[in-house]
Amino acid sequence: MKNEPLYQQIKNKIKEQIQSGKLRMGDRVPSEKELMEEYHVSQITTKNALAGLAEEGIVERIKGKGTFVSESAFTSSMNQQNKSKGFIGLILPTMKTKIDQEFVNYIEKYVAKNGHQLIVKITRESQFEEAIAIEMYKKMEVKGMIIFPTEKENYNEAVLRLSLDKFPFVLIDRYLENILTYSVASENENGTLEAISYLLDKGHKNIGLISPIITNTVTEERAKGFEDALLKRKTTINKNLWLTLEFNDISKNKTPKLIKDFLLTKPEMTAVFTMNAELASYTHLAITSLKNETGRDIELITFDPPGISGISFIEQNIEECSKKTVELLLEQIDGTYNPRRIFVPVKLNQCEHFESLLLVDKI
Known part of the structure; x- marks a missing residue:
């Protein structure tokens, strides 16, 4: 892929979007300018990519209106799907973070590599929508499902029924604590332990935690890793420094x-750990605002890259998680049932100093 001309790589990306259903018959394809901005290439490159697609009959270019997916491209995509080994259903609660998007990208990559087609349903953190998606996929006779459970405290009964029926499925990112199913998750506990140990090594004694309410295996493991790091150093666990x-x-x-109001009540706090990148971005805004007003600085570390320069973070191996998930699902589809939990290692990316390069709105 890397050896192909840039225009050919862009052509292939658009073809993949048509095959996956992201672009459908009659949909507008991004313009030359939009493709330039997305892929950071010259206009001649994007012009050649769209011209090549038009020559193959995959898109139709209408002067003054834009470029659109042609009927022949859609028919070809449907025929290709019909020749596949069948559909795999992916259910996830959100697509708002970069991590979510990377999971979809890599899961689709390995599903397609093994001859299947991926279809996606977003539940928007609704267990009702999660149950509907499961029933919809069963009616569609998908070969198997990959499920990111919602953040809710209790697991959906529809997920439990899949387990009891031994329907091929894999839970990703979290798992059923008291029921053995196929699942893939990152090493949340070890990763958080390493992050807090890093802060302790730097001399921080009063470390805060900012988290969603702790309701699932992800938040539970990360909270446990936080506590274990302090216990190993015989340091008191002060939950007054925790904001859930x-x-x-x-x-x-x-x-x-x-978060800013919370930090103002904890003058002894010199560092804070956030459970995810979204909370890290909000905490960074609060810390920067506080620093501008009082001169007080607080070191921030988080799980997942926050996209902000100078912040240490724990990095999940999204591609390996996705690959393992697809492998476990195909194992079941092929007739083997040996449920187990797989934990994929993470790594700490350290930043010795941090400076905000962002303009912060007044909080």
Whole structure:
């Protein structure tokens, strides 16, 4: 792929979007300018890519209106799907983070590599929608399912029924604590332990934690890793330095102020760990605002890359998680049933100093 001309790589990307259903018959294809910005290439490159697709009959270019997926391309894509080994259903609660998008990208890659087609349903953190998606996929006679469970405290009964029926499925990112199923997750506990140990090594004694309410195996393991790091150093676990947020309180409009107000009440805190990249971005806003007003600085470390320069973070191996997930699902589809949990190692990316390069709105 890397040896192909850039215009050919862009052509292939658009073809993949048509085959996956992201682009359908009659949909507008990004313009030359939009493709330039997305792929950071010259206009001549994007012009050649679209011209090549038009020559193959995959797109139709209408002067003054744009470029659109042709009927022949859609028919070809459907014929290709009909020749596949069948559909795999992916259910996930959100597509708002880069991590979510990387999971979909790599899962689709390995599903397609093994001759299947991926279809996606987003539940928007609704267990009702999760149950509907499961029933819909069963009616479609998908070969198997990959499920990111919602953040809710209790698992969906529809997921439990899949387990009891031994229907091919894999849970990813979290698992059923008291029921052995196929699941793939990152080493949340070890990763958090390493992150907090890193802060302790730097001399931090009062370390805060900012988390969604702790309701699932992900948040439970990360909280345990936090505690274990302190226990190993015989340091007191002070849960007065913990801020747990209801799901409804996590938003760009509300969360930064809630965190800033919390930090103001904890003058002894010199560092803080956040459970995920979204909370890291909100915490960074709060810390920067606090620093501008009082001169007080707080070191921030988080799980997953926050996309902000100078912040240490724990990095999951999304491609390996996705690959293992597809392998476990295909094992079941091929007739083997040996449920187990797989934990994929993570790594700590350290930043020795941090400076904000972002403009921060007043909180």
